[in-house]
Amino acid sequence: MNKEQKGVIIEDLANRFENNPYFYITDASGMSVATTNKLRRLCFERGIEYKVVKNSLIEKALEKLEADYTPFNESVLTGFSGIMFHPESGKDAAKLIKDFLKDNKDSIKLKGASIESELYIGHDQLEALSTLKSKTELIGDVINLLQSPAKTVIGGLQSGGNNLAGILKTLSEKEAA
Numbered sequence: 001m002n003k004e005q006k007g008v009i010i011e012d013l014a015n016r017f018e019n020n021p022y023f024y025i026t027d028a029s030g031m032s033v034a035t036t037n038k039l040r041r042l043c044f045e046r047g048i049e050y051k052v053v054k055n056s057l058i059e060k061a062l063e064k065l066e067a068d069y070t071p072f073n074e075s076v077l078t079g080f081s082g083i084m085f086h087p088e089s090g091k092d093a094a095k096l097i098k099d100f101l102k103d104n105k106d107s108i109k110l111k112g113a114s115i116e117s118e119l120y121i122g123h124d125q126l127e128a129l130s131t132l133k134s135k136t137e138l139i140g141d142v143i144n145l146l147q148s149p150a151k152t153v154i155g156g157l158q159s160g161g162n163n164l165a166g167i168l169k170t171l172s173e174k175e176a177a
Contacts, residue, residue, distance in 0.1 A: 006057060013053065013061035013083075021116045022090040024129075025058070025072070026097065027109040029080035035107055039100060048093050049085040058083065067117040075121055076112035090115040094129035 001009075017023060028036060043050040055077040062069040084093040090113075097110055113120040113129055120129055133141070 009053070009057050010060045010064070013057060014064040016085055017061060017065055017114075020085045020087050022086050022088075022093065022114070024084040024093045024097070024113040025076050025111045026082045026084060027080055027111050028052075028082050028107065031104075031107050035104055038104070039108065042096060042100060043084065046092060046096055047086065047088075048096060050082055051085075052080070052082045055079075055081050067114075069114070069119070071119055071121060072112050078111075081111065082108075089134055091130050091132045091134070094126055094132075097126060098130055 028039065031039070040050055058081060059073060059077050062072065084096070086092045094110070094113070097108055100108060110123045110126045110129075112122070113125065115129070115132065
């Protein structure tokens with residue numbers, strides 16, 4: 001691969017990193033061709049792009065971004081690296097890795113992830129990443145929390161109104177009798 005080809009790959013990667021707020025860097029070394037094909041097929045089915053790229057090219061692409069990815073240089077960008085991109089969710093790739101590991105023990109390891117420019121380093125972060133809520137889910141939770149007191153007040157007023165009407169009706173019936 002010549003310098004010009006590397007430059008094109010670095011630019012393409014930099015664009016992908018910039019336009020995808022969620023990406024995972026994995027280590028799939030030691031996987032057989034059949035297992036790798038199984039992983040790629042699963043990624044395709046779930047809308048996750050998986051690419052194998054040299055660490056030096058990943059590092060140069062990350063240097064072009066505004067966010068600071070230098071913590072990846074020492075512990076993440078070593079050995080064999082595959083990148084998973086998912087444009088919509090920060091947890092889908094983590095769920096895919098967990099699901100894949102159920103049937104293929106010790107086949108793939110999470111080296112690092114970037115979720116909205118927050119860095120997660122190490123395979124031990126996989127559980128936390130798989131339970132992350134998306135922005136939409138968090139906004140929905142906040143709206144529900146804000147609506148809850150209002151619903152309680154409205155419910156109390158409505159039930160109180162029914163009770164008050166019942167009391168007044170009973171009192172008017174007693175006077176009429």
